[in-house]
Amino acid sequence: MTQTYATDPAHHAALLDNLPADVEALGVVVRNVVGGAGTPGADHARLVDLLDADQARHPGRGLRVPRAYPVGGTCRAAALLMLAALRHRSLPARSRVGFAPYLGDAAHVVVSYHDGGRWLTTDPRVAGATGFVLPGDAWLGYRAGTLDPTRYGGGAALRDAVLRDLAHVNGAEVRLTDEWGPMGPDLVDGLDVVDDLAALLVAASQGNPVAERELAERYASDHRIRPPRPVTATA
Numbered sequence: 001m002t003q004t005y006a007t008d009p010a011h012h013a014a015l016l017d018n019l020p021a022d023v024e025a026l027g028v029v030v031r032n033v034v035g036g037a038g039t040p041g042a043d044h045a046r047l048v049d050l051l052d053a054d055q056a057r058h059p060g061r062g063l064r065v066p067r068a069y070p071v072g073g074t075c076r077a078a079a080l081l082m083l084a085a086l087r088h089r090s091l092p093a094r095s096r097v098g099f100a101p102y103l104g105d106a107a108h109v110v111v112s113y114h115d116g117g118r119w120l121t122t123d124p125r126v127a128g129a130t131g132f133v134l135p136g137d138a139w140l141g142y143r144a145g146t147l148d149p150t151r152y153g154g155g156a157a158l159r160d161a162v163l164r165d166l167a168h169v170n171g172a173e174v175r176l177t178d179e180w181g182p183m184g185p186d187l188v189d190g191l192d193v194v195d196d197l198a199a200l201l202v203a204a205s206q207g208n209p210v211a212e213r214e215l216a217e218r219y220a221s222d223h224r225i226r227p228p229r230p231v232t233a234t235a
Contacts, residue, residue: 005046006173007084012051015063016088023082023113023122029063030081030124034073037103037125041072043175047080076109076175078124083173086113095173097165099133099152102126107153107161107176109168118207135161136201143195156187159194166197167227169204170219174227181224190224197225 003009009016020026033054034041044050054063054071061067079095086093092114100108100123110123110132123129139158141147149155160183167174182190197218203211219226 010048035070136198139198
């Protein structure tokens with residue numbers, strides 16, 4: 001699987017050589033560089049920016065060498081590093097946006113990887129984390145009246161999470177603050193579109209190849225749901 005704009009390590013590609021392919025062991029490396037959940041750090045736009053900062057602090061050190069002071073970063077930064085390492089080995093991997101009940105239901109980014117039979121999820125920042133909630137499931141629950149949207153910031157926040165998750169699945173690893181198209185504080189029009197996208201995301205996550213293809217086609221053909229370059233960050 002090829003690197004994306006955000007995961008391309010550029011001149012730091014050699015740092016990804018000989019990193020473990022096992023995701024649990026790779027998570028240890030990621031936390032060594034970025035730190036665990038709660039470690040402060042910049043929301044680097046690209047992995048190369050994170051690695052520039054790491055190598056400025058730890059010149060010439062491989063990513064496995066213990067760091068007393070990780071360079072820090074967001075959950076997205078941790079995901080970018082794990083994605084890049086897996087893709088460096090040509091292993092299928094993509095990031096997912098959703099909500100972490102083990103972090104107070106906060107908006108969060110994790111990594112999804114394919115084990116040859118199905119997509120599995122791992123959190124590079126939190127070892128052994130379980131229960132990650134994908135926004136497609138949350139949105140459908142909200143629309144069915146079985147989920148209180150205020151748990152995740154409201155209906156508009158759920159819609160925005162669905163669109164960000166769609167972008168990540170399609171290789172545009174946007175920030176959690178990036179906005180485009182119908183995003184914003186209000187929830188007015190286009191709910192049927194979000195319904196469709198949420199249902200397709202859920203089906204694709206369950207391994208439905210037809211849903212995977214339709215998602216890719218919708219993403220490629222509908223500029224409203226696709227982030228522009230550059231997107232606008234709210235913070």
